[in-house]
Amino acid sequence: MSLLEIRGLTARAGSKEILKGVDLKINAGEVHAVMGLNGSGKSTLANVLSGKDDYEVTGGEIMFEGKDLLEMSPEERSRAGLFMAFQYPVELPGVNNTYFLKAALNAVRKENGLDALDAMDFMKLVREKLKVLEIGEDLLKREVNVGFSGGEKKRNEIFQMAVLDPRLAILDETDSGLDIDALRAVGSGVTKLRDGKRGIVVITHYQRLLNYIEPDFVHVLMDGRIVLSGTRELALKLEAEGYAWLEDHVKTVAAV
Amino acid sequence: MREANVNNMTKELDTSTVPFETDFQAFLPDQLGEPAWLAALRAGGWATWQLEGYPARNDEEWRFTPISVITEGNYCRPTSFNTKVYEESLARLELPDALLPAISFVNGDLVPDAGNTMQFVHSLKSYNNDASNPVRPGGLVNHSTGSFAALNNAFLEDGAAIVIPDGVTTSDPIVVLYANGGSNAAYANLRSLISVGRNSSATVIEIFTGSANEKYFANVVTEVYVDEGGQFTHIRLNLEGDSSAHIGNTTVSLQRDSVLSSHNITFGGLLSRHDIVCRLLGTGVSCTVNGIYLGHGEQLMDNHTTIDHAAPHCESHELYKGILGDKARGVFNGKIFVRLMHKKLMQNRQIRFYCSQTTLVSTRNHSWKSSLMT
Numbered sequence: 367m368s369l370l371e372i373r374g375l376t377a378r379a380g381s382k383e384i385l386k387g388v389d390l391k392i393n394a395g396e397v398h399a400v401m402g403l404n405g406s407g408k409s410t411l412a413n414v415l416s417g418k419d420d421y422e423v424t425g426g427e428i429m430f431e432g433k434d435l436l437e438m439s440p441e442e443r444s445r446a447g448l449f450m451a452f453q454y455p456v457e458l459p460g461v462n463n464t465y466f467l468k469a470a471l472n473a474v475r476k477e478n479g480l481d482a483l484d485a486m487d488f489m490k491l492v493r494e495k496l497k498v499l500e501i502g503e504d505l506l507k508r509e510v511n512v513g514f515s516g517g518e519k520k521r522n523e524i525f526q527m528a529v530l531d532p533r534l535a536i537l538d539e540t541d542s543g544l545d546i547d548a549l550r551a552v553g554s555g556v557t558k559l560r561d562g563k564r565g566i567v568v569i570t571h572y573q574r575l576l577n578y579i580e581p582d583f584v585h586v587l588m589d590g591r592i593v594l595s596g597t598r599e600l601a602l603k604l605e606a607e608g609y610a611w612l613e614d615h616v617k618t619v620a621a622v
Numbered sequence: 623m624r625e626a627n628v629n630n631m632t633k634e635l636d637t638s639t640v641p642f643e644t645d646f647q648a649f650l651p652d653q654l655g656e657p658a659w660l661a662a663l664r665a666g667g668w669a670t671w672q673l674e675g676y677p678a679r680n681d682e683e684w685r686f687t688p689i690s691v692i693t694e695g696n697y698c699r700p701t702s703f704n705t706k707v708y709e710e711s712l713a714r715l716e717l718p719d720a721l722l723p724a725i726s727f728v729n730g731d732l733v734p735d736a737g738n739t740m741q742f743v744h745s746l747k748s749y750n751n752d753a754s755n756p757v758r759p760g761g762l763v764n765h766s767t768g769s770f771a772a773l774n775n776a777f778l779e780d781g782a783a784i785v786i787p788d789g790v791t792t793s794d795p796i797v798v799l800y801a802n803g804g805s806n807a808a809y810a811n812l813r814s815l816i817s818v819g820r821n822s823s824a825t826v827i828e829i830f831t832g833s834a835n836e837k838y839f840a841n842v843v844t845e846v847y848v849d850e851g852g853q854f855t856h857i858r859l860n861l862e863g864d865s866s867a868h869i870g871n872t873t874v875s876l877q878r879d880s881v882l883s884s885h886n887i888t889f890g891g892l893l894s895r896h897d898i899v900c901r902l903l904g905t906g907v908s909c910t911v912n913g914i915y916l917g918h919g920e921q922l923m924d925n926h927t928t929i930d931h932a933a934p935h936c937e938s939h940e941l942y943k944g945i946l947g948d949k950a951r952g953v954f955n956g957k958i959f960v961r962l963m964h965k966k967l968m969q970n971r972q973i974r975f976y977c978s979q980t981t982l983v984s985t986r987n988h989s990w991k992s993s994l995m996t
Contacts, residue, residue: 404878453906453935454905454906454935515908516881516908539906542851542878542879542906543851543879543880543881543906543907543908545823545853545881546791546823571850571878571879572821572850572851574789574821
């Protein structure tokens with residue numbers, strides 16, 4: 367059984383059809399990169415997977431470990447092991463990062479029939495994860511994303527991912543707005559969380575993040591469909607040559 | 623209607639006494655053979671200057687900036703090149719080796735064979751003559767920007783062109799030195815064009831300096847393009863002489879996911895004014911604009927900032943501080959435009975903050991916050 371299987375997914379925002387039949391299959395342990403131009407539907411795909419209600423699914427199905435994902439609320443998806451690193455992480459003034467994470471983690475543990483972690487055990491776990499990701503402890507005392515730089519926000523997302531230990535993580539443009547050092551830190555953080563069991567979907571506008579997170583598969587989303595899949599070489603070719611050749615390729619295939 | 627006609631006639635009559643007219647007529651023949659786009663930019667600049675001249679006192683943008691230092695200064699373009707100004711400036715600045723200028727100018731004219739040659743740094747004059755260059759001056763600041771920008775376009779000749787290609791991270795700061803003065807009431811027309819490519823990173827330090835106790839007028843325009851994912855740090859150091867006038871305009875265009883970190887430091891000038899305009903044109907832009915000024919004697923330190931959130935999901939941070947002694951004055955005028963974008967519906971909304979003197983402004987805008995404000 368695949369970890370995630372998307373079949374013929376169509377979705378729209380308002381009256382505009384954005385996804386026009388997406389098929390994607392992700393097995394446990396695989397890292398998939400989804401690339402595409404502005405407006406190709408990358409973020410819509412991520413938002414539909416996370417359950418954002420601004421989008422209406424008009425057809426197709428998404429199976430997550432054999433369960434119908436579209437029937438689940440965003441909270442249920444999260445508790446079932448789906449994690450989303452947002453393109454624009456939201457600030458939560460007044461909410462301490464530690465309390466936020468503890469509440470989220472214990473909700474996931476409860477769902478899996480585990481006891482809630484007490485403060486001592488939680489801090490032990492959190493310190494371990496901080497060490498692995500090479501992040502300073504001051505992050506814990508701050509309010510969620512408040513006053514964080516672009517790089518800190520994205521690192522905080524990866525830190526949340528490490529603590530929540532999801533089955534499938536979707537990283538929506540986690541590389542945007544990062545300088546080379548922050549990019550390296552985020553890339554190596556994600557790579558450390560590859561354990562052969564977790565599925566990771568990296569949605570990105572640029573190829574450069576894939577220098578740090580080696581994907582198993584690269585998919586190109588164009589006009590709401592995955593038009594080509596391949597390996598990392600495909601991403602390199604897109605970076606070097608742009609998307610124009612692919613548009614021609616798609617037209618040729620359609621004509622045949 | 624009749625009144626408007628009379629005004630136009632008055633303006634037409636005034637053209638015989640347009641400031642810098644003699645200079646411009648002497649300067650123009652040297653520009654023969656320049657590219658057509660540059661000639662058009664120049665013509666537009668001069669036509670606007672002829673028509674409008676100095677900003678009027680009742681112009682809202684100039685209400686708190688008395689410019690008599692400039693209007694009564696009888697400034698003119700220096701006819702000779704004074705290397706001494708450059709040498710004295712370098713000696714005075716005592717820059718460490720890592721910060722030696724990559725390119726230097728005296729009153730806007732290139733100092734030949736000076737500084738340590740750096741990759742991606744060109745003289746604007748030679749850069750403009752290469753038709754294959756995609757980025758040109760005048761794209762962000764032209765005759766419609768304002769009187770002084772129009773004058774700068776009219777006298778556009780040389781300056782710094784710093785063009786970083788896609789995917790390049792430059793580790794060392796690129797220093798541009800503009801040394802001014804050295805002749806009686808010199809007018810210095812200074813221009814920088816900076817372009818940071820996709821996912822590239824660069825730091826540029828512009829230093830403006832000049833002879834102490836000597837009257838001169840520096841009119842500066844800096845245009846900056848930061849492409850998708852580019853990271854740009856700009857340090858603007860005004861160390862002009864205490865008797866000088868300095869009018870500057872920095873306009874920055876920021877594309878998707880780009881990051882601007884701008885630091886504006888003003889210590890010099892009897893009159894120092896700097897307008898910075900940041901256009902946040904794509905989503906995910908992060909823009910930081912900081913400024914500090916230190917005034918004494920009868921100096922006027924004037925900072926105008928405009929941050930235009932033309933796209934959603936951008937953030938901007940602004941912090942200006944000043945210390946003033948003696949009879950020095952400070953002016954701060956900050957504008958932030960937040961345009962509401964919600965799905966396909968787009969509304970315009972303007973939020974303005976007007977502050978004065980020693981000011982602390984910190985703003986952060988997200989589209990959801992904007993939605994709450996409607």
